[in-house]
Amino acid sequence: MTHFSLADLGWSAHFASQAKGKPGAPARVCAVARDRIEALTPNGTVALTLPGKRSTGTVAVGDWVLHDPATLRSLEVLERRTLLQRRAAGAPATPQAIAANVDTLGIVSACNHDFNVARLERYLALADASGCLPLVVLTRADEADDAANYRRRAEAISPLVVALTLDARDPAQVARLASRADRGQTLALVGSSGVGKTTLSNALTGRQDGTRGIREDDSRGRHTTTARALHRTTGGGWLVDTPGMRELGLTGAADGIETVFADLSDLAARCRFTDCRHETEPGCAIRAEIAAGRLDPDRLARWRKLRREDARNAETLAEAHARDRSFGRLVRQGKARGRHKRGD
Ligand SMILES: Nc1nc2c(ncn2[C@@H]2O[C@H](COP(=O)(O)OP(=O)(O)OP(=O)(O)O)[C@@H](O)[C@H]2O)c(=O)[nH]1
Ligand SMILES: [Zn+2]
Numbered sequence: 001m002t003h004f005s006l007a008d009l010g011w012s013a014h015f016a017s018q019a020k021g022k023p024g025a026p027a028r029v030c031a032v033a034r035d036r037i038e039a040l041t042p043n044g045t046v047a048l049t050l051p052g053k054r055s056t057g058t059v060a061v062g063d064w065v066l067h068d069p070a071t072l073r074s075l076e077v078l079e080r081r082t083l084l085q086r087r088a089a090g091a092p093a094t095p096q097a098i099a100a101n102v103d104t105l106g107i108v109s110a111c112n113h114d115f116n117v118a119r120l121e122r123y124l125a126l127a128d129a130s131g132c133l134p135l136v137v138l139t140r141a142d143e144a145d146d147a148a149n150y151r152r153r154a155e156a157i158s159p160l161v162v163a164l165t166l167d168a169r170d171p172a173q174v175a176r177l178a179s180r181a182d183r184g185q186t187l188a189l190v191g192s193s194g195v196g197k198t199t200l201s202n203a204l205t206g207r208q209d210g211t212r213g214i215r216e217d218d219s220r221g222r223h224t225t226t227a228r229a230l231h232r233t234t235g236g237g238w239l240v241d242t243p244g245m246r247e248l249g250l251t252g253a254a255d256g257i258e259t260v261f262a263d264l265s266d267l268a269a270r271c272r273f274t275d276c277r278h279e280t281e282p283g284c285a286i287r288a289e290i291a292a293g294r295l296d297p298d299r300l301a302r303w304r305k306l307r308r309e310d311a312r313n314a315e316t317l318a319e320a321h322a323r324d325r326s327f328g329r330l331v332r333q334g335k336a337r338g339r340h341k342r343g344d
Contacts, residue, residue, distance in 0.1 A: 011028075015078050022066055151164070
């Protein structure tokens with residue numbers, strides 16, 4: 001079995017300062033099953049149980065936990081630097097942690113009809129709200145007449161956007177992502193079906209077998225296996241691959257929306273009325289930009305749509321928080337951004 005140092009696993013000062021003086025050894029969660037978790041440590045992989053009746057739902061792949069190596073109990077989940085979550089089905093919807101401590105969110109789209117500015121904006125807002133650094137990866141560059149044009153359109157969305165175009169099937173080209181997945185770095189990929197996420201994952205991990213995981217009996221006594229969701233990249237980093245990653249929605253991303261649409265919120269601040277709806281009001285700075293041909297009206301429409309959607313989600317989240325205070329605490333922890341916080 002390969003052994004990793006804590007730094008190889010992504011340990012940093014952010015976690016070391018939390019663990020200082022506390023009992024328990026660090027371990028990084030690589031699989032979450034119904035009643036136990038699997039985690040990587042410098043001494044190998046351990047299967048851990050949670051204390052008391054705590055559900056594994058409070059732990060996400062990528063989390064750092066402190067555990068007792070003698071009893072194999074997880075004692076504490078360390079505060080996350082970043083947290084990707086999705087809105088689970090059901091009413092009221094509760095946010096569900098998908099992956100913790102992801103450094104880079106790779107937003108994958110193809111240089112074809114899949115390319116969609118609204119979707120990119122949505123994922124960029126999500127990356128920002130979760131604290132991850134976004135990287136737009138445009139696949140199928142080999143099939144596009146003008147791949148550079150797709151890159152320019154992606155980068156025009158916001159000064160935050162770094163985009164690269166490639167053929168995901170060519171490991172030499174995928175190596176351009178290597179710096180986001182080198183030693184101790186954690187990367188996750190999102191994007192529509194068929195855009196090349198699996199192809200990219202295979203190139204990044206050298207097509208390792210990712211089927212091992214936790215075996216347990218479900219409530220009916222059947223054997224089930226929960227696959228490991230943290231895969232080693234050839235560059236010494238980690239790639240998160242969980243089913244939930246494919247269905248990430250937008251929850252509590254208000255901060256992220258303001259970042260991605262900073263041009264519009266800056267303009268809105270110059271409207272004559274503070275509650276301007278940018279429709280027919282006189283002195284509207286946004287309408288003036290559109291009239292002058294400097295702002296795409298579609299961008300205003302997309303901004304509105306995302307804000308409406310986020311407001312709706314936030315309402316149901318508020319209800320969920322009231323119901324479950326402990327989950328609320330987790331969400332706040334997730335919002336505590338670490339070293340990727342902009343302006344640091
Ligand atoms: N020509 C070309 N084909 C690609 C590229 N990336 C992916 N493909 C092909 O597109 C198909 C779909 O790629 P996948 O990697 O399975 O896509 P995915 O995003 O994982 O799809 P889901 O598993 O449905 O989410 C495969 O046949 C790939 O070989 C690329 O950059 N260029
Ligand atoms: Zn206005």
